[in-house]
Amino acid sequence: MPLPILQTFHLNKFYHKPVEFQALKDITLEIHEGEFIAIVGPSGSGKSTLLYVLSTMDTDYTGEIYFAGELLKNKSARDLAQLRNEHIGFVFQFHYLLPEFTVLENVMLPALKLNHSLKQEIEKEALNILEMLNLSGIAYKKANQLSGGQQQRVAIARALINKPKIIMGDEPTGNLDSKNATLVYQIFRELNQKQGQTFLIVTHDNHFAAQADKIITLKDGCIIN
Ligand SMILES: Nc1ncnc2c1ncn2[C@@H]1O[C@H](COP(=O)(O)OP(=O)(O)OP(=O)(O)O)[C@@H](O)[C@H]1O
Ligand SMILES: [Mg+2]
Numbered sequence: 037m038p039l040p041i042l043q044t045f046h047l048n049k050f051y052h053k054p055v056e057f058q059a060l061k062d063i064t065l066e067i068h069e070g071e072f073i074a075i076v077g078p079s080g081s082g083k084s085t086l087l088y089v090l091s092t093m094d095t096d097y098t099g100e101i102y103f104a105g106e107l108l109k110n111k112s113a114r115d116l117a118q119l120r121n122e123h124i125g126f127v128f129q130f131h132y133l134l135p136e137f138t139v140l141e142n143v144m145l146p147a148l149k150l151n152h153s154l155k156q157e158i159e160k161e162a163l164n165i166l167e168m169l170n171l172s173g174i175a176y177k178k179a180n181q182l183s184g185g186q187q188q189r190v191a192i193a194r195a196l197i198n199k200p201k202i203i204m205g206d207e208p209t210g211n212l213d214s215k216n217a218t219l220v221y222q223i224f225r226e227l228n229q230k231q232g233q234t235f236l237i238v239t240h241d242n243h244f245a246a247q248a249d250k251i252i253t254l255k256d257g258c259i260i261n
Pocket of ligand 2: 084085
């Protein structure tokens, strides 16, 4: 079996304010390339906390995380930012689009930062992704002129532009109506099957979770399955 793309050993996470609180307890898990995984569990069980730590954005934890065999603890903040931009796509509850930039510019930005392709190629790819998400019609609108659901789909497009190895989502369809939620899940599955991208998605949608290859269930900061 190939190396897991993500692996944790005895991960613990404490929040210190307002009181000491352990949000993740002894999490040991393995995620392999090409897996499509749902993270479920009651509100407050630690799903977002786990995703934040796995995404390398939260480095305040104990235990070990390996990304493609490399221990993250050894990496500088700059190395982690580079790793995220290149290999991890995020869709979080708050999408942080740049309000004064167009949809197209927002989607192109991570690829411009990565600087692996020419601007024209990046633009073409961004337009393809927007079309796939039924967003071609708003490519030249500014992000602050969009509905919440449109913003969320633009954030999804932005997460896909660098063809990341792993895509993480925290309720990525939370603001969408059922038609658009289904579209997004279909696109995720298709990318997973055609390009072998790995998906790690927090969801309250049982129908979606039931279609995942694997379900990670959290309760009180522990994995219970
Ligand atoms: N910044 C923080 N400071 C202190 N406690 C926090 C912080 N963020 C989360 N917590 C606590 O950690 C626990 C896990 O929170 P988390 O946001 O990971 O839950 P969740 O499973 O994502 O819930 P939900 O389904 O409601 O989004 C909760 O008890 C929460 O109150
Ligand atoms: Mg959450």
